[in-house]
Amino acid sequence: MRILGIETSCDETGVAIFDTKQGLLGHQLYSQVELHAKYGGVVPELASRDHIRKLIPLIKSLLIESQTQANEIDGIAYTAGPGLIGALLVGTAVGRSLAWAWQVPAIGVHHMEGHLLASMLEKPAPSFPFLALLVSGGHTQLVHVEALGKYKILGESVDDAAGEAFDKTAKLLDLGYPGGPAIARLAEQGNPNRFHFPRPMTRQQGLNFSFSGLKTSVLTTWRAQVEKNEQTRADIARAFQDAVIDTLIIKCRRALKQTGLKSLVIAGGVGANQSLRAGLSALAKTMAINVYYPRPIFCTDNGAMIAYAGSLRLAAGESEPLAFSARPRWSLETI
Amino acid sequence: MKILAFDTSTEACSCALYRDGKIEDRFVIAPRKHATLILTMVDELLSEAGLTITQLDLLAFGRGPGNFTGLRIACGVAQGIAFGADIPVAPISSLATLAQEAAQNKNVLAIIDARMAEIYSGLYIIDNQGIMRCSGSEMLCVPNNITIPNAGQWFGVGTGWATYGDQLSKRLGERLQNYQTDKYPQARAMMPLALTAFKEGQIVSAENALPVYLRNKVVN
Numbered sequence: 286m287r288i289l290g291i292e293t294s295c296d297e298t299g300v301a302i303f304d305t306k307q308g309l310l311g312h313q314l315y316s317q318v319e320l321h322a323k324y325g326g327v328v329p330e331l332a333s334r335d336h337i338r339k340l341i342p343l344i345k346s347l348l349i350e351s352q353t354q355a356n357e358i359d360g361i362a363y364t365a366g367p368g369l370i371g372a373l374l375v376g377t378a379v380g381r382s383l384a385w386a387w388q389v390p391a392i393g394v395h396h397m398e399g400h401l402l403a404s405m406l407e408k409p410a411p412s413f414p415f416l417a418l419l420v421s422g423g424h425t426q427l428v429h430v431e432a433l434g435k436y437k438i439l440g441e442s443v444d445d446a447a448g449e450a451f452d453k454t455a456k457l458l459d460l461g462y463p464g465g466p467a468i469a470r471l472a473e474q475g476n477p478n479r480f481h482f483p484r485p486m487t488r489q490q491g492l493n494f495s496f497s498g499l500k501t502s503v504l505t506t507w508r509a510q511v512e513k514n515e516q517t518r519a520d521i522a523r524a525f526q527d528a529v530i531d532t533l534i535i536k537c538r539r540a541l542k543q544t545g546l547k548s549l550v551i552a553g554g555v556g557a558n559q560s561l562r563a564g565l566s567a568l569a570k571t572m573a574i575n576v577y578y579p580r581p582i583f584c585t586d587n588g589a590m591i592a593y594a595g596s597l598r599l600a601a602g603e604s605e606p607l608a609f610s611a612r613p614r615w616s617l618e619t620i
Numbered sequence: 621m622k623i624l625a626f627d628t629s630t631e632a633c634s635c636a637l638y639r640d641g642k643i644e645d646r647f648v649i650a651p652r653k654h655a656t657l658i659l660t661m662v663d664e665l666l667s668e669a670g671l672t673i674t675q676l677d678l679l680a681f682g683r684g685p686g687n688f689t690g691l692r693i694a695c696g697v698a699q700g701i702a703f704g705a706d707i708p709v710a711p712i713s714s715l716a717t718l719a720q721e722a723a724q725n726k727n728v729l730a731i732i733d734a735r736m737a738e739i740y741s742g743l744y745i746i747d748n749q750g751i752m753r754c755s756g757s758e759m760l761c762v763p764n765n766i767t768i769p770n771a772g773q774w775f776g777v778g779t780g781w782a783t784y785g786d787q788l789s790k791r792l793g794e795r796l797q798n799y800q801t802d803k804y805p806q807a808r809a810m811m812p813l814a815l816t817a818f819k820e821g822q823i824v825s826a827e828n829a830l831p832v833y834l835r836n837k838v839v840n
Contacts, residue, residue, distance in 0.1 A: 330688060330838040334831075337692050341699050341827035355704070371689050374655060378696025385659055386673050386704025607663055608656040 286359045286600060289344070289383075290592025293336045293376030294368025294396045295423075296320075296327045299588035300343045302351045302358070303596050309406055311351030312589045314582070315339045318463060325462050326452075333371035340379050347588075358389060362595020365393025365605075366612030367423075373611035381609035390604035392595045393612075395620045399590035400552040401430055403579040406593055411577040416546040418537055420561075421553030421585075422448035422463075425494045425533075427540045428617065430550070433597050436617050439540055440492025447529055448555045450496035454503050454525050458518050468522045469558050475523025476516075480506055482528040487535045492543075494536065499528060530561050534568050541572060549576045557581040622671065623678045623818075624701075625810040626662060628654040628694040629686025629714040630732065630779065632804035637665045638811045644669060645808040654693045662697075673705045678823065680814035682805055683711035684832045685740040685758065686732055691831035703826035710817035711829055715778075717805035719744035719752040720813055722777045725797070727769065728752060731780025731788070739763055739780040740834055751816050760834040763787045773797040779804070 287310070292299035301312035317335050321327045348355065363380030366373055377393060384391035401417050404410065413433070419426040425442035445453065448465055455464020460471065482502045485495045503525055510517050537549060549569060555561060562578060569576035583589055626635035633654045636645035646661040666673065681698035684691040702709045718730040719742070728744040742758040756767065763784040768791065776799030781788065789796055817823060 324839060328839050333688070333692060334833075334838075337695055337699070338830065340696075341703050344703070345827070371692065374689060375692055375696050378655065378693050379700045381659060382697040382700025383704045384700075385663070386701045607659040609659065610655050 286596060287353065287357055288592045288596040288599065289358050289361045290588040290595055291340070291361065291363040291376045291380045292399070292586055292588045292591045293340065293372050294364045294366070295372060295586060296332050297586040298336050298339045298343055299586055299591070300347045301588035301592045302347060302353055303589065303592035305596055305600065309589055310353060311347050312587060313343045313347045313350065314587055315343055322462050325456065327369070329369045329371055332369060333375055336372055336375040340375060355387060358387060360384070360389050360595065360599045361391045362394050362591050362599070363391070364396045364399065364591050365610065366396065366615040368396055368613060370611050370613040373613065377609045377611050381605065381607070385607060390599055392598045392603055393605050393609065394591050394594045394598065395615060395617060397424065397617045398620060399594045401428060401436065401550070402594050402597070403552055403583045403590040404550050404577040406583060406589055407577065407579060411548045411550050411575070414546060415548035415550045416537070416540055416544060417550045417552055418533065419553045420447045420533065420555035422446060422452060424553060425496070427492050427536060429544055429546070433601065434620055438618055440494065440536060442494040442496060444495050444497035445500070447494070447496055447533065448553070450499055450529060451555065453500045457500065457504055457507060458521065465555060465558065468526055469560065471519045471522040472526040472560070475519035477523055477527060479520040480524035482524050484528055484532045484535065487532055492536050492540050494532065496529065499525065526560060530564050533561065534564050537565065538568055538572065541574060547574045549574055551576065551578045552584065554585040557584040621815070622676050623680060623811060623814050624662065624676050625680035625712070625807040625814055626658060626694055626697065627682030627714060627717065627805045627807050627810065628658055628690040629682040629684055630690065630804045632806065633657050633661070634807040635661045635665060636807035636811060637669055637671070639669060643808055643811055645806070647806055649804070654690055658693065658697055673701060676705065676707050678710055678814060678818050679707050680710040680712050680810050681829065682714045682717060682810070683830070684714055685734070685760070685834040686714050688833060691833065695829060695831045698829050699826045702829060708823040709826065709829040710814045710823050711832070712810045712813050712817065713742070713754070713758065713832070714805040715740060715742035715758055716744060716752055716754060716813055717809050718778045718803055720809040721803055721806060722775055722800065723750060723752060725775035727772045727774045729774045729776045731776065731778045733779045733783045734760055734835060737762060739766070739784060741766055741780065743767065743769055751812055758834060764791060766791060768792060769795050775799065777803045
């Protein structure tokens with residue numbers, strides 16, 4: 286079975302073709318990051334306008350890249366939510382109509398399910414059940430993944446997502462948007478011992494996160510500095526990144542102990558952070574468990590994860606009627 | 621000649637099928653329901669006619685101006701079908717469609733409420749084939765800045781007249797003949813325009829079928 290996947294939930298237009306026998310045949314991505322950079326964040330209307338210009342050209346070059354004829358596509362999967370409603374509607378409208386024209390089944394995929402399963406595109410791939418750490422600009426969640434569609438959120442951020450904290454901290458330090466990669470680069474030059482920021486909610490029970498206080502600590506520290514030079518910036522970036530990563534690792538360890546799960550899967554944009562990967566790999570070693578990551582380009586939004594998740598859903602006999610819809614708010618536990 | 625047309629640029633959602641002179645259509649007022657309705661409506665029209673998508677010669681969609689999300693729903697559906705079945709597309713103005721619905725008049729001033737105290741407007745004059753042709757260009761402005769025609773009697777049509785009827789009447793004075801507020805773009809009225817677009821080569825491929833928003837300042 287050969288599935289076309291379409292992702293348009295935020296500021297990346299992503300498409301891919303996944304074949305259940307041959308694996309991933311191709312993927313294409315158009316990032317709008319530059320379009321939104323000057324506004325310091327994603328402008329929803331601009332995102333929608335760009336998606337509708339880019340989607341068909343991307344699908345065209347994808348078909349060529351993956352040497353696939355239109356009549357070889359057996360189904361279409363598109364992100365139906367959560368995300369920006371206008372952006373989602375572009376992918377759902379094009380995807381559902383194209384499936385109708387090709388007379389193949391279509392399926393609306395939960396964006397976070399795509400992320401949860403993204404590492405299954407890699408080798409070795411994890412198998413169910415596993416613990417997933419979902420860390421992106423919109424989410425910070427620990428999810429017990431029992432099987433396809435059986436997800437239990439064990440803990441999540443009560444305020445800012447980890448990626449959001451990276452972006453906001455980068456803004457405070459004038460590092461531009463998006464902030465994650467900028468902080469990570471700068472942190473490499475930072476002294477780990479000059480500043481220390483709290484590891485929020487690690488002393489209390491439970492698996493929830495809170496990252497909004499961290500940016501206040503950064504702000505107070507930055508303002509108190511007499512010399513606001515590059516080194517101070519780097520030292521703060523380092524202390525900030527260490528605080529976020531430590532917090533994530535502490536909660537992962539706790540969740541692994543609590544559930545007894547032997548596999549840890551990382552997903553979401555922050556999952557591309559090399560220091561986080563190193564920290565989690567070290568944790569996996571001490572706990573004698575396996576840890577799995579998608580390749581960095583599949584940590585952020587992409588069509589491959591949607592094609593993959595869609596292939597599983599379609600294989601399970603699910604499909605969406607001609608009445609397509611976008612669900613901007615959609616809990617992972619209700620799918 | 622077989623044409624499938626649809627429009628979701630306003631509160632209305634409509635589609636129509638043209639088969640060698642005969643038109644079948646569907647029309648509902650359904651704000652924020654366009655995504656769940658449009659493909660089902662289109663599918664019904666085709667099955668009742670016993671037609672498949674590949675038998676169509678042309679697609680026409682309401683390219684705007686109008687509700688941004690609505691424009692992209694129609695546009696996305698047009699792109700998907702056109703790309704999937706390799707059919708050319710005629711992007712049709714929602715203002716021209718409104719004017720075409722009032723084609724018993726010679727001169728029509730089509731206006732759609734653009735929210736934020738502005739209107740989308742266009743002046744249309746009927747040609748000798750009964751086709752409404754835009755005179756000048758479609759524009760976005762506050763009601764008091766609307767272009768006043770130099771001559772003739774003009775008939776107003778569209779939701780903009782419901783919101784700004786008094787204001788517009790005052791500004792247009794004796795140029796205004798009368799107006800009708802409860803009119804929405806209807807796919808049925810797109811057919812003469814689509815046929816003309818096809819004849820005149822005003823057609824595009826799937827990836828070039830794009831909305832015309834008119835309002836391009838969307839960030840402060």
